[in-house]
Amino acid sequence: MDRAPNDIEALIAQMARLPGLGPRSARRLVLHLIQRRDQSMRPLLAALDRVSQSAQTCSQCGNISTAPVCAICTDTRRATGEICVVEDVADLWAMERGGVFKGQYHVLGGTLSALDAIGPEDLRIPQLVDRVGNGGVREVILALAATVDGQTTAHYIADALGHTGVKITALAQGVPMGGELDYLDDGTIGAALRARKDF
Structure with a gap:
């Protein structure tokens, strides 16, 4: 050949x-x-x-950019005091595709995992605590996966930020738009039931 x-x-x-x-x-x-x-x-x-x-990592949020600080972080219109915490850059890009969130982001670079020996110092959790501690943040939105590791990470972050007085919220979980109950797993149905709201 x-x-x-x-x-x-x-x-x-x-x-x-x-x-x-x-x-x-x-x-x-x-x-x-x-x-x-x-x-x-x-x-x-x-x-x-x-x-x-x-290509490089944004020094502020962890996004991928072609500048030291990404366009989202430098956009003054997005300085709303809201930070959406995501696991990785793909999640940030998915949130941006929706075009609904107008605040800033913080990419963790993974989730806590005892099995894989990933602790808080292996992620960008200390940088998040520093960002919130510097002031100007009124809400931290935890947009992490509804997995054991994702929820463990969310609870850890909530505890780490508890002393700051910043509002901490999480994305709603449950039945997706157009979803049929028969095709959903028990955990999703349970989460949807617990997060029910007035109709």
Whole structure:
């Protein structure tokens, strides 16, 4: 076999390692890029090179940015006194897609996990306590997963911020819009029942 197919197979193998892509999807993607080098591959390579040089973690919230402080943190219209705490950058981006939250964020970089030996110092919890302690924050919204580790982390943060007097809230949990009870697990139904509100 000549060199080109080996290089192509190596590219397919690299693409297949990306989240959401398996070997078949990676093969189709690589074929598409090769067949459209000028329209797709070269602009993609240029964009990848630029991002690999400029991407960094926002020093304030932990978002991914191309500047030391991200656009969300520098936007004065978002200085509402609300900080939404999320597990990772993907969660921040998901919240932004909704376009509803107009405050600022704090990315923890994971959740507490005794099993994986992840403690508060391994996450950005001390930085959150410092941000709240610096003043100007009136509410911390805990937007963490409804898992054991997520809820353990939420309780830890609530305890760590308890002395500040800042309002601490959590996202509602329960039946999703369009969800049918028959398809929901018992934990989701229980959470929805406990979080019921006036109709």
